[in-house]
Amino acid sequence: MASTFDTVANIISETCDIEREKITPDSHAIDDLGIDSLDFLDIAFAIDKAFGIKLPLEQWTQEVNDGKATTEQYFVLKNLSARIDELIAAKGAPA
Amino acid sequence: MRLEYFLLIDRIVDLNLDDQTIRTEATVPTASTIFEGHFPGYPLMPGVLLIETMAQTSGWLLIALRKFTRMPFFAAVKEAKLRTFVTPGQVLAVTAKLVHDGSGFARTEAEIRHDGKLVCDAELTFRLIAFPNPEFRVSMEKVAAQIAFPLEAMADG
Numbered sequence: 001m002a003s004t005f006d007t008v009a010n011i012i013s014e015t016c017d018i019e020r021e022k023i024t025p026d027s028h029a030i031d032d033l034g035i036d037s038l039d040f041l042d043i044a045f046a047i048d049k050a051f052g053i054k055l056p057l058e059q060w061t062q063e064v065n066d067g068k069a070t071t072e073q074y075f076v077l078k079n080l081s082a083r084i085d086e087l088i089a090a091k092g093a094p095a
Numbered sequence: 096m097r098l099e100y101f102l103l104i105d106r107i108v109d110l111n112l113d114d115q116t117i118r119t120e121a122t123v124p125t126a127s128t129i130f131e132g133h134f135p136g137y138p139l140m141p142g143v144l145l146i147e148t149m150a151q152t153s154g155w156l157l158i159a160l161r162k163f164t165r166m167p168f169f170a171a172v173k174e175a176k177l178r179t180f181v182t183p184g185q186v187l188a189v190t191a192k193l194v195h196d197g198s199g200f201a202r203t204e205a206e207i208r209h210d211g212k213l214v215c216d217a218e219l220t221f222r223l224i225a226f227p228n229p230e231f232r233v234s235m236e237k238v239a240a241q242i243a244f245p246l247e248a249m250a251d252g
Binding site: 038041042044048049054055056057058059061 | 170171195196197198199200202220222
């Protein structure tokens with residue numbers, strides 16, 4: 001079974017036509033891979049579908065704009081993958 | 096359709112929040128300056144305006160689903176197919192359904208039919224953003240009233 005990072009990296013590679021080898025856990029989606037906000041909507045769509053979650057992009061954007069979080073916390077791929085794992089775990093947790 | 100005001104749908108025929116679908120109707124005007132250029136002696140509804148018609152229909156669905164708390168801004172179109180010519184005077188039946196409700200964005204599938212025949216279809220993506228000012232929302236509510244949008248169902252918004 002592919003890791004969360006591998007799935008995310010494959011989605012980014014296919015969605016944005018970026019060579020898979022250039023995408024690493026330390027890659028920053030915006031600063032290193034040059035993904036813009038519109039392309040990230042396609043990535044978020046694919047991630048939501050692949051993992052059955054809803055990336056809270058509005059909340060993340062607000063936190064970054066308010067200075068409560070950095071883009072690295074959400075858009076460095078190892079961190080993004082960790083956030084996805086948390087969302088998956090939260091989805092499976094009893095209410 | 097009031098092409099000069101970029102109001103491309105005439106009325107909402109059905110809005111189903113449970114199924115996340117909408118149906119609208121739009122009649123192509125018999126005369127418009129657009130047809131003087133597109134094309135002289137052979138008037139055709141421009142494909143980009145058909146796509147906009149699908150976008151506006153999708154937009155009203157998204158406004159309804161968010162109970163007038165977010166304004167959808169057209170962001171992307173995929174798999175658009177313009178299958179037949181549309182000519183002045185034709186009555187178009189437009190449908191859209193939500194296929195993904197993301198955080199701050201949404202995707203729909205929409206199509207237009209004339210006399211039951213598929214005219215065009217596309218996948219549309221929208222950014223969903225809070226109304227940038229109260230006046231904008233009020234103006235959208237006025238348009239909503241003109242096209243039989245069920246404002247009374249938006250009481251939560």
